[in-house]
Amino acid sequence: MSDKRFRVAILDDFEKLADTVTAYERLKARADVTILRERLDSPEKIERALGGMDALLLMRERTYFSDNEYSRLPSLKLISQTGRTSRHLDLPSATRRGIAVAGTPADNGTSTKELTIGLILALMRKIPQVDRRMREESWPPLAGRLLEGKTVGVLGFGRIGQEVARILKAFDTRVLAYARTLTAEKAGEIGAECVSMETLLKESDIMTIHVPLNANTRGMIGDKELAMMKPGALLVNTARGPIVSEAAMIKALETGHLGGVGLDVFDIEPLAGDHPLRRFDNAILLSHRGYATVEVLRERYEEAMTNILNFMDGKPVNLHNPEVLKR
DSSP states (O other), X not given: OOOTTOEEEXXXXXXXOGGGSHHHHHHHHHSEEEEOOSOOOSHHHHHHHHTTOSEEEEOTTSSOBOHXXXXXXXXXXXXXXXXXXXXXXXXXXXXXXXXXXXXXXOOOSHHHHHHHHXXXXXXXXXXXXXXXXXXXXXSOOOOOOOSTTOEEEEEOOSHXXXXXXXXXXXXXXXXXXXXXXXXXXXXXXXXXXXXXXXXXXXXOSEEEEOOOOSTTTTTOBSHHHHHHSOTTEEEEEOSOGGGBOHHHHHHHHHHTSEEEEEESOOSSSSOOTTOGGGGOTTEEEOSSOSSOOHHHHHHHHHHHHHHHHHHHTTOOOSBSOGGGGGO
């Protein structure tokens, strides 16, 4: 494939890291590259900013593309997506329009497991509240709680859930685990107890969520499940927002039944400025930072740009829709 005047747009580089990787210079030497650091939140903005582009580099799920958006970008030949997910893309429509979609390997979960532990510790020791009040008071007398000796429920026992459980054991906690196919033997390898969902809800002082979002898990934590939790229990979600009913969670915070929440994910992202969750002092709210470390972002940009260069060389790799090559 000729790379003459090939045009590439890198979207949603909010952390300003795209142009710090080695592959960026190689790509820039061969193509016109535009970096966008403001969200394109409408089809009209997408059309104005991306019209004439041959390739797009998307950071995770920050911008959604349906057939409507594709129809406005007649020159588009490739979407180079960081990560393996493509739920924010209409893949069949992309294939029908001859748009190749390439991905990069998923990260190993290290960044998300670290953030999960950070949220648990921040909730237990009231770190954000003390920090805020240190700017207003001389010496805030807020007492936190020990993690040691507490019971932590890990909902979902895949790659990240297992690692979170392993780390929690180092704090001398009792770790309960629930997953649909989890066995006592598998949980026991890490020192966790395989329990029912009901037991996990009723006995956990802290529950942390690590299940994927799908038809079976959407809304799996609602009014009934939250009511089963201990009064004052804490909830941490670094998986996906819709796994927990936001309405039910807000109600439980309002009544005080939930002692606090640590959230990295929400039903709709970015979180609206007037969202009711912003009112709660005992809600730690993050802007989907689970994967967003300098190391992970740079690695993904490097891989995604290399996918673009391979495509320009007529050697597309890592395609989600390899059937597009038969067109």
